[in-house]
Amino acid sequence: MADNDRSRQGARAPRKTAGAFDIRNIIGLLLGIYGVLLLLAGLFMDPDKDKTGGINANLWTGLALAVASAVFLGWARLRPIVVPEHVEPAETDPTRPGPTRRGGSH
Template sequence: MADTHKAGAFDIRNVIGMLLAVYGVILLLMGVFADPELEKTGGVNANLWAGLALLVVGGGFVAWSRLKPIYVPEDVAEVHDDPTRPGPKKQKRPKA
């Protein structure tokens, strides 16, 4: 695959994984350092477990993008039959 490169940071799986991981760290820290309010959640530290789950899922997304990267071709053939692209501008005819 000499004429392709990886999507890298522009891969949406990296963006989603990092966002979930950031929220996971915030919730994990809230679960460890804040008042867990166990009476509201039935004896479960919800922030702690939700933070751990988000870290696992976010790590899964990042691992998925590393193990199965998306390859972007360098050259893309010009499309002539795409109805969403505007047609060429019409030239005005000279008056005779």
């Protein structure tokens, strides 16, 4: 009864999100690490512009990776994946790949 009263009043239960296990956070973190390393390499190491047509490839690639990292992390922060509280167990389905459940003993 209390749940119905709460839903009628418009109060929301706290949502559970994927948090750190959201794949966008993992991808954003990896892109950010590589981006920072390349930015540092572009700033402090010899740019060797002869091989890259006169541009500092480490600097620009690091900058692009840092921006991509910010996009992924911002996306995950602004639109988090909401994990449902209860999921019904999957029934035996002949079209579902994988092992099937057997009835009785074997």
